[in-house]
Amino acid sequence: MEDDGIGYSKSGLVAKMRESGNVHVDGDVTFKLAEAYGFCWGVERAVQMAYEAKKQFPDANLWITNEIIHNPTVNDRLGEMGVQFIEETAEGKDFSGCKEGEVVILPAFGASVHEMKLLNDKGVNIVDTTCPWVSKVWNAVDAHTRKEFTSIIHGKWAHEETIATASFAKTYLVVKDMKEAQYVCDYVLDGGDREEFLAKFKNAYSEGFDPDTDLGALGIANQTTMLKGETEAIGKLLEKTMMQKHGVDKLNDHYMVMDTICDATQERQDAMYKLVDDKPDMMLVVGGFNSSNTSHLQEISEDASIPSFWVDTHARLDADTNTITHRLAHGELVETKDWLPAGKVTIGVTSGASTPDKVVEDVIDVIMATKKKMSGAPAR
Numbered sequence: 001m002e003d004d005g006i007g008y009s010k011s012g013l014v015a016k017m018r019e020s021g022n023v024h025v026d027g028d029v030t031f032k033l034a035e036a037y038g039f040c041w042g043v044e045r046a047v048q049m050a051y052e053a054k055k056q057f058p059d060a061n062l063w064i065t066n067e068i069i070h071n072p073t074v075n076d077r078l079g080e081m082g083v084q085f086i087e088e089t090a091e092g093k094d095f096s097g098c099k100e101g102e103v104v105i106l107p108a109f110g111a112s113v114h115e116m117k118l119l120n121d122k123g124v125n126i127v128d129t130t131c132p133w134v135s136k137v138w139n140a141v142d143a144h145t146r147k148e149f150t151s152i153i154h155g156k157w158a159h160e161e162t163i164a165t166a167s168f169a170k171t172y173l174v175v176k177d178m179k180e181a182q183y184v185c186d187y188v189l190d191g192g193d194r195e196e197f198l199a200k201f202k203n204a205y206s207e208g209f210d211p212d213t214d215l216g217a218l219g220i221a222n223q224t225t226m227l228k229g230e231t232e233a234i235g236k237l238l239e240k241t242m243m244q245k246h247g248v249d250k251l252n253d254h255y256m257v258m259d260t261i262c263d264a265t266q267e268r269q270d271a272m273y274k275l276v277d278d279k280p281d282m283m284l285v286v287g288g289f290n291s292s293n294t295s296h297l298q299e300i301s302e303d304a305s306i307p308s309f310w311v312d313t314h315a316r317l318d319a320d321t322n323t324i325t326h327r328l329a330h331g332e333l334v335e336t337k338d339w340l341p342a343g344k345v346t347i348g349v350t351s352g353a354s355t356p357d358k359v360v361e362d363v364i365d366v367i368m369a370t371k372k373k374m375s376g377a378p379a380r
């Protein structure tokens with residue numbers, strides 16, 4: 001099979017499905033591929049830059065500050081090529097092994113200001129694969145900081161992208177969902193228990209953050225892989241709250257919004273909603289288990305009450321026993337026996353922005369092998 005070296009096959013089954021209306025029928029199984037799925041251009045670009053770095057610095061020690069993207073297959077491949085991962089210790093990342101003149105790759109979701117300064121001071125060659133859409137969010141946060149606004153970041157405080165984004169802000173608060181945003185807005189309008197606020201958002205705000213003094217002027221920013229609709233709803237809620245609190249004529253002094261929602265995340269989510277509307281019997285979601293955008297694709301399917309199976313590699317499926325080990329949107333790993341039904345079945349298929357097509361194809365192969373075993377036919 002033709003492969004461009006990063007697992008983005010141009011002639012495999014997924015490519016064929018794309019050419020034939022995103023549908024593939026094999027015996028009793030109909031696969032329906034989402035209209036937008038898999039590698040986004042930011043991820044493809046990052047992986048290509050990392051491979052190019054290896055070519056251009058063949059004899060140098062190559063490091064990467066984190067997984068380049070959230071996909072085990074791609075990261076393993078980089079490891080095989082000799083790229084070393086900076087170790088994460090209890091005190092943070094250990095850059096001690098990395099020396100002047102060596103090459104350090106920054107991942108697609110960026111690195112913190114602190115890390116970039118440290119690497120500059122070390123005199124290493126930096127290959128910065130940060131996605132331009134992530135940089136756009138940083139520009140928004142930088143604009144908040146210059147106006148002395150607090151950045152409200154819709155994201156997960158422990159996610160590397162959000163850590164990097166927060167490092168550009170002087171004052172920030174990370175909210176993970178609408179519920180948390182509502183709590184913040186209620187505090188802005190009616191006040192509340194300061195200690196409870198600080199305990200609730202522990203680890204999610206900048207040093208010295210005080211809800212009594214730091215919620216007067218707000219700007220919204222987002223982790224690029226969060227649900228687009230939720231980011232927009234949080235933005236609207238903050239805007240309304242600031243209008244109510246300070247008056248509509250003073251809104252611009254108290255609230256800042258810039259369009260920083262990545263097209264790729266939006267397209268994949270929209271395509272998932274469309275696929276859900278087609279009501280397949282079940283959904284297959286392929287992507288790294290620590291991939292935030294993949295978890296949101298799974299969430300859309302779960303919310304629509306369609307049985308949905310999120311796996312990161314084909315190794316999660318066992319054709320002999322018709323068993324799958326899969327993850328739910330909110331983190332639990334579940335083993336389901338007899339997950340494929342006998343007879344005809346339509347399976348919706350999508351994959352996260354950091355998933356090579358080859359990984360999806362390997363999963364489909366095991367599904368077909370399972371069906372063949374169930375029907376007693378020899379597997380191909």
Ligand code: SF4
Nearest residue numbers: 040042131133224262
């Ligand atoms: S999902 Fe969007 S922001 Fe993230 S790497 Fe891809 S294009 Fe960039």
